[in-house]
Amino acid sequence: MRSITHHRLFTPLAGAGILALTLAGCSQGTTDAAGSGEFAGDTLEVSAAWSGAEQANFEAVLAAFEEQSGATVNYTSFGDNAATTLGTQIEGGSPPNVAMLAQPALMNQLASDGNLQPLSDAASAAVAENYSQSWVDLGSSDGTQYGVWFKASNKSTMWYNVDLYDAAGAVAPADWDDFLVQLQLVADSGYAGISIGADVGWPLTDWFENVYLQTAGGEMYDQLTNHEIPWTDPSVTVALDALATLWGNDALVQSGAAQRTFPESVTEVFGADPQAATIYEGDFVAGNITDDGNSVVGENALFFDFPSVNGSAPAVVGGGDVAVSFTDDAATDALMQFLASPEAAEVWVPKGGLTSPNNNVDTALYPDETSRQIAEALTGAETFRFDMSDLTPSAFGGTPGQGFWQIMIQFLQDPSDVAGTQQALEDAAAAAYVD
Amino acid sequence: MFLIALGFLAPALVLLAGLVLYPILYTVVRSFFSADGGAFVGWDNYVTMFTNDSTFTAIRNNVIWVLVAPVACTVLGLLFAVLLEKIKWSTAFKLIIFMPMAISMLAAGVIFRGMFQESPNLGVVNAAVVAVNGAFGGGDAAYPGANPRTDVGLINDNGVIASEAAAAAGTEVNFPLVGVRADAVPASAAQAEIAGTASAGQITGTVWLDVVTGGGGTNGQIDDGKTGLPGIQVDAVEASGTIAATTETDAAGRYVLDGLGTESYRIALPASNFDEGYQGVSWLSSGLITAVIILSYIWIWAGFAMVMIASGLSAIDRSLQEAARMDGANEWKVFSRITAPLLSPVLIVVFVTLIINVLKIFDLVYVIPPGASKPAANVIAVEMWTVSFGGGSNQGLGSALAILLLILVLPSMIINVRKFRQERQS
Numbered sequence: 001m002r003s004i005t006h007h008r009l010f011t012p013l014a015g016a017g018i019l020a021l022t023l024a025g026c027s028q029g030t031t032d033a034a035g036s037g038e039f040a041g042d043t044l045e046v047s048a049a050w051s052g053a054e055q056a057n058f059e060a061v062l063a064a065f066e067e068q069s070g071a072t073v074n075y076t077s078f079g080d081n082a083a084t085t086l087g088t089q090i091e092g093g094s095p096p097n098v099a100m101l102a103q104p105a106l107m108n109q110l111a112s113d114g115n116l117q118p119l120s121d122a123a124s125a126a127v128a129e130n131y132s133q134s135w136v137d138l139g140s141s142d143g144t145q146y147g148v149w150f151k152a153s154n155k156s157t158m159w160y161n162v163d164l165y166d167a168a169g170a171v172a173p174a175d176w177d178d179f180l181v182q183l184q185l186v187a188d189s190g191y192a193g194i195s196i197g198a199d200v201g202w203p204l205t206d207w208f209e210n211v212y213l214q215t216a217g218g219e220m221y222d223q224l225t226n227h228e229i230p231w232t233d234p235s236v237t238v239a240l241d242a243l244a245t246l247w248g249n250d251a252l253v254q255s256g257a258a259q260r261t262f263p264e265s266v267t268e269v270f271g272a273d274p275q276a277a278t279i280y281e282g283d284f285v286a287g288n289i290t291d292d293g294n295s296v297v298g299e300n301a302l303f304f305d306f307p308s309v310n311g312s313a314p315a316v317v318g319g320g321d322v323a324v325s326f327t328d329d330a331a332t333d334a335l336m337q338f339l340a341s342p343e344a345a346e347v348w349v350p351k352g353g354l355t356s357p358n359n360n361v362d363t364a365l366y367p368d369e370t371s372r373q374i375a376e377a378l379t380g381a382e383t384f385r386f387d388m389s390d391l392t393p394s395a396f397g398g399t400p401g402q403g404f405w406q407i408m409i410q411f412l413q414d415p416s417d418v419a420g421t422q423q424a425l426e427d428a429a430a431a432a433y434v435d
Numbered sequence: 436m437f438l439i440a441l442g443f444l445a446p447a448l449v450l451l452a453g454l455v456l457y458p459i460l461y462t463v464v465r466s467f468f469s470a471d472g473g474a475f476v477g478w479d480n481y482v483t484m485f486t487n488d489s490t491f492t493a494i495r496n497n498v499i500w501v502l503v504a505p506v507a508c509t510v511l512g513l514l515f516a517v518l519l520e521k522i523k524w525s526t527a528f529k530l531i532i533f534m535p536m537a538i539s540m541l542a543a544g545v546i547f548r549g550m551f552q553e554s555p556n557l558g559v560v561n562a563a564v565v566a567v568n569g570a571f572g573g574g575d576a577a578y579p580g581a582n583p584r585t586d587v588g589l590i591n592d593n594g595v596i597a598s599e600a601a602a603a604a605g606t607e608v609n610f611p612l613v614g615v616r617a618d619a620v621p622a623s624a625a626q627a628e629i630a631g632t633a634s635a636g637q638i639t640g641t642v643w644l645d646v647v648t649g650g651g652g653t654n655g656q657i658d659d660g661k662t663g664l665p666g667i668q669v670d671a672v673e674a675s676g677t678i679a680a681t682t683e684t685d686a687a688g689r690y691v692l693d694g695l696g697t698e699s700y701r702i703a704l705p706a707s708n709f710d711e712g713y714q715g716v717s718w719l720s721s722g723l724i725t726a727v728i729i730l731s732y733i734w735i736w737a738g739f740a741m742v743m744i745a746s747g748l749s750a751i752d753r754s755l756q757e758a759a760r761m762d763g764a765n766e767w768k769v770f771s772r773i774t775a776p777l778l779s780p781v782l783i784v785v786f787v788t789l790i791i792n793v794l795k796i797f798d799l800v801y802v803i804p805p806g807a808s809k810p811a812a813n814v815i816a817v818e819m820w821t822v823s824f825g826g827g828s829n830q831g832l833g834s835a836l837a838i839l840l841l842i843l844v845l846p847s848m849i850i851n852v853r854k855f856r857q858e859r860q861s
Contacts, residue, residue, distance in 0.1 A: 167617065169650015188646050190580070190616030200806040251582070251614075258807030259553050259719055394828060401809040401821060402489065409807050434470075 037070025042331040044073045047085070048100035048321065051077045054353060061347045065338045071331050082106060090115050095326035098335055100150060102321050104138060104386055110324065111141035117325045119145045120333045126340035130358045134218070134384035139322055147322035148340045152357040154378045155282035155387060156210050156306035156316045159289070161269050163300050164191050164277035172304035176242060179307040183252040186277040192254035194246070195276035197265030198412050199258070201405025203281055205389040205397065206317065208408060210280075212239040214312040218383040225391050227433045231425035237418055242309050244415035258413055263288055270295035280306070282318065283355065283374045298370045305377050316381035319390065320357060357384070396432035403428045459841070466834035480835035489810055490836070493818040496725055497843070500732075500796060500814065505789035507733050509782060512740025516748055517770065519741075529745065533738035540735070544802030547731040551718035551803075561715030568713040576710040577666055578619065584611040584645045587655040594706030601674070601699035605633050608702040611645035611655050612664065620644060620662055627663040628687040636695050638702060642667050643688040663688020667708050671700040721811035724804045728812060731799055736792070740785050747781030748774070783854060790847045794840065815840050 050058050055077055062073040076096065078085035083106055089095045095115065101107050110116050119127065124145050127136055131149065139147035158179075165171065165182075168189035173179040183193030198204050213221050216235040223229045224236070247253060254268060254276040262281070266288040269279045279285065286297045295301040305314065323339045325332045338344050345356035349365045355375045363379075366372035378384070389397035389404055396403040407428060411421045469476050484490050515532055519525040535543060552558030555565040581596070583589035588599045589610065602608050607630060627643030643663045645654060652658035669690045671680040679700060680692040692702070718727050755777070759769050775782075797816040804812040815836055823833025 167648055169647065185650070188584075188613035189648075190614055190619065190646075198807065256553055259717075259805045261805075399821065400806060401813070405806070406810060413807065 037068060039331040039334060040070035042071040042329075044071055044098065044331055044335055045076065045096040046073055046098045046100075046335070047076045047078050047096040049077065049079060049082060049102060050100075051079065057348045057351045057353060060351070061339075061344050064344065064347045065335055068338065069331070069334055071334070073335070086110070090326070097327045097329075097332045098323055098325050098339075100321040100323050101147075102319065103390070104322070105391060107139075107147055107322055107324055108141045111144070111146050115326060116141075116146045117328050117332070119148070119325075119336060123148065123333060123336045123340055126337050130340055130342060130360045132357075132359060132379070132381075132384070134381070135357050138320075138384070138386065147324045148336055149320050149322050149357045150339050150345070152320035152355050152378055152384075153283055153318045154316055154355060154374050155206055155318045156377065156381075157283055157285065157303040157374065158278060158280050158306055159269070159285045159301060159303045160278045161274055161276075161295065161300065162302055164189070164274060168277070170277070172302075173307050175311065176245075176307045176309040180246060180249070180252065183246075183278065187251045191274070192268075192276035193252035194278040194280070195254045195260070195265040195268040196247075196257040196279075196412065197260045197262035198409050199261040199264075200400050201408045202389065203262055203265075204408035204412055205404050206282070206387065207243060207280060208239060209317045209385075209388045210306045210315075211242050211309055212236070212388075213315045213317055213383060213385050214306070214309040215239050215242060217312075218315070218385055221383075221385050221388070225385075225388050227392075227429050231429055232422045236422055236425070238310075240411065240415075240418045240421060243411075244418065247412050248415040258409055263291075267292050270301055286370060298368050302370070303373070313382040314377070314380055315383040315385070316378055317385055317387055318378065319387055392429075393432040396429050403432060462834045462837050466831060466838050468831050470829040470831050472830065476831065480832045483832055484835050484839065489813055490815075490818055492810060493813040493815045496812065496814050497794060499725060500729065500793045501790055504729050504732050504736075504793045505786050507729075508736045508740045508789050509744075509786050511733065511737040512742075512744050512785065513775075513778070513782065515737065515741040516744040517774065519745070520748060529741065533742055535735040536738050538735070540798035541802055543731060543735055544799045547727065547734075547799075548719070548803045548805075551727050553715065553717050553719060555715050558715070558718070560718060564715045565713055576708055576712070577621070578612070578615050578664060578709055579711040580614050581612045581709045582614040584613055584655050587611055594709055595703050596709065597672075597701055597703035601701050602638055603699050604636050604638055604695040604697065606638060607633060608638060608640040609657075610640065610642040610704060612642065613645055615644050615646075615664070617644075617646075617648050621665060623686050624662045624665050624688075625686040626659070627657045627661045628689060629657055630689040630691065633691070636693060638671060638692045638695060638700065640669075640690060640702065641688045642669070642684050642690065642704065668705055670703045670705055671695060672703050673698065673700060719803070719805050719808055721808045724808040724812040728799050728803050731803065732793070732796065736789060740789070743785045744778060744781055747778050751777040780854070780858065784851070787847045787851050787854075791844050791851075794844050794847075815843075 046062060048055075048058060055075065059075050062075060065071070066073055078099075082099070082101055082103070086095060086099060086106075090110075101110075107116070119139075127139065127145065127148055131139075135149045136145065139145055139149055160172070164186060168186045168191070170182040170185040173182045186193045196203065209221075212224070212235070215238045216224070220229065220233075220235050224231070224233070229235070254265075257265075260268070265276075265279055266285060268275045269277060270289045270292055272294045285303075286301075289295050289297050289301045306316075308314070323336060325336050340358075342356075342358050342360040342362070345354065345358050345361045346365055348354040349356060349361060350367055352367045352371065355371065355378060357378060359379045361375070361379075363372050363376055366375055391397070392404065397405075399405065404425065407421060407424045410424070411417075465472065466480055467475060467477060469479075515529075519528050522528070538546075549557070550559050551561075553561060555561045583591055583596050587609075590597055590599050596610065596612070598608050627641055630639035630641050633639040641657065641663060643657060643661050645661060646652075647658060647660040649660075652661060663684065663686060665684055665686045665688065667684045667688075667690075669682055669684065669692065670678045671692045673679050679696070680694055682690050682692055684690045692700075717723070751774070756769055756773050759773050764772065795816055796814055797820065800812055800814050800817045801820075819833050819836035819840065822836065823830045
């Protein structure tokens with residue numbers, strides 16, 4: 001039920017989505033360039049959530065593999081129903097050879113049920129050569145490597161209105177303190193420094209995740225995600241205190257945040273009559289800006305990386321799609337190795353819409369400066385972690401009006417009560433993490 | 436004979452059992468099991484239900500709904516029905532009042548959410564409120580939202596920007612301001628300039644926009660590219676609070692306060708220079724959200740009450756009203772002693788139907804409140820959906836809430852059924 005970048009926007013439509021995507025799931029594409037390579041005559045089944053333009057681009061990647069190996073690859077889209085579709089296929093004894101999963105939790109579950117094939121030594125070597133350690137760890141379950149991350153998204157991007165920044169004499173900041181200074185420059189020029197759309201809490205949880213990953217580091221982040229440390233931990237206090245320095249400053253934050261939807265907050269920054277100069281969210285904001293139609297991404301709508309808090313190294317929160325294999329045969333292994341190689345991503349990258357976590361992909365191939373910058377931030381990050389609220393039980397991290405989302409809204413409205421906020425988060429987490 | 440009756444009843448009975456009885460029984464059973472349905476938890480879900488804050492708010496809100504909405508709808512419906520009877524074009528009016536019933540609840544919710552948006556640029560209600568306020572002279576300040584530069588000895592006291600320290604005649608008091616947009620400065624404004632030296636009995640100074648477009652300059656200093664702010668009222672205030680002198684700044688932002696005595700004065704720029712104006716009411720905030728949703732409900736359902744009552748009105752015996760009028764009763768007496776009692780069966784049906792309807796209210800409460808006030812607007816049906824399907828994934832607790840809702844609706848249903856039976860017997 002989740003595609004990492006947009007699922008929250010679609011929650012109310014989930015019911016309709018299931019129906020639509022079940023129908024979409026029937027669409028099947030066959031690429032027909034069966035050549036005469038090593039695996040001529042083999043047929044591989046590949047499934048992923050992608051449809052439409054993404055499906056066409058991924059099929060181009062698979063076609064490159066067909067040409068290289070001689071195997072025939074059939075692609076099927078399972079839409080948003082990865083868990084259900086794969087579960088049914090596994091039960092029926094006919095899983096695809098390779099599937100792309102958007103949730104690490106699903107990969108871990110399939111791995112612990114014994115449905116996944118560990119990566120071959122050659123594939124592991126390819127991953128080790130091309131990916132940073134964060135991605136290797138994310139593709140592993142209980143110390144065994146199962147997955148190759150093919151596609152990623154970056155949720156550590158701070159988008160700003162270049163016209164307003166220029167008029168105010170503000171520039172992309174060096175770190176969190178400088179960030180507050182730059183926002184004050186914008187506020188001095190008569191515009192709000194930053195617009196927040198906190199009608200529902202998910203943008204706020206993303207704020208917290210970025211600050212927490214920066215201040216506490218990846219290991220603590222993982223422990224908090226699994227509720228191995230309580231939310232009353234001092235590391236959470238540090239992160240909330242940092243957030244409060246911004247959220248508690250009425251001169252910098254546009255008023256009325258709690259009643260503004262996220263798309264509205266984008267319009268407040270990039271619309272025809274901008275009222276604020278900065279907005280934080282993931283790389284998908286580029287889509288919102290383009291939809292709004294008043295600013296041009298790459299020209300007067302640019303982004304900088306989420307500012308480093310307390311001198312931390314570059315860290316990125318995000319999401320992605322991981323390739324896992326269900327069958328133990330040479331052709332499948334060859335496909336996994338191919339997906340781990342820069343050549344596979346380089347087929348899609350120039351077409352747009354793919355941010356590759358593969359370090360050895362030639363970033364010159366990205367179609368524009370903004371997407372190149374997003375990809376470089378992602379591969380350049382020393383720490384990468386998945387969006388925490390996607391990894392926690394949905395009663396805690398994914399329910400409007402409750403848990404993580406709602407408590408962060410309350411914290412935005414009254415950032416002075418850090419201890420009370422931590423206690424509320426701990427209470428909500430304790431109730432949601434029962435096994 | 437019995438077999439024939441059974442034969443005719445069987446299809447309906449099977450359908451009822453499968454679609455009504457079985458779901459109710461299964462919900463009862465499910466409410467005694469844990470979130471994943473695996474473990475029997477006894478009354479735990481019911482205990483959770485009454486001890487948990489969000490459910491408690493939901494129950495409290497449902498009580499408010501039941502107390503307010505059905506009465507308001509029935510009274511309004513009665514008023515419309517009785518009054519519209521007496522005018523021409525009544526069908527047209529009735530059609531208009533009934534119209535909201537034709538709109539889906541979801542769409543009505545979206546309409547109301549739009550109408551009650553906080554920003555006067557988005558919400559029509561606040562736009563009207565602000566426009567009315569503006570007509571009475573609010574919000575026409577020249578530089579709304581301006582603030583003093585920090586750390587230069589100026590304070591912002593409820594919109595009044597003033598010098599922290601008192602100044603004696605013969606000195607200079609400067610006001611570097613920020614937070615004014617470059618395009619909000621009037622075209623007549625010129626480069627800010629240092630005011631001349633103050634002579635005896637004078638205090639001089641400059642009010643300027645302490646921002647250089649494109650950046651640069653030193654904070655608190657008059658640099659090239661910083662404009663003066665013309666037309667700002669400047670007061671010299673005595674310790675007692677009396678205004679000793681007042682003036683306005685010129686195009687370069689300079690002012691001269693003349694005719695001052697030997698004591699010290701606080702130099703203040705009054706709030707009328709910076710008043711942002713009335714920004715309207717925060718309708719969708721936690722405090723008002725339930726009222727707004729109930730209002731939208733009344734807008735929709737008053738039409739239904741009116742149509743029901745009007746049909747009852749057309750069926751009553753007019754000779755009784757005529758007789759009362761002949762006997763000298765005034766119109767109020769006719770209404771309260773004759774018409775209303777004759778209408779009471781219809782009124783009760785309308786009222787009870789509305790109570791049942793209000794207890795189950797879902798769509799409006801789901802659509803109208805923004806996230807921040809969702810918990811404040813919560814009702815049982817929404818809570819039930821949220822905990823079972825909206826992310827909570829706890830169908831045990833959800834079932835318990837469903838049973839609570841059923842129990843709350845039962846008395847009204849029993850009253851309605853009794854009513855129908857009595858009517859059939861009489």
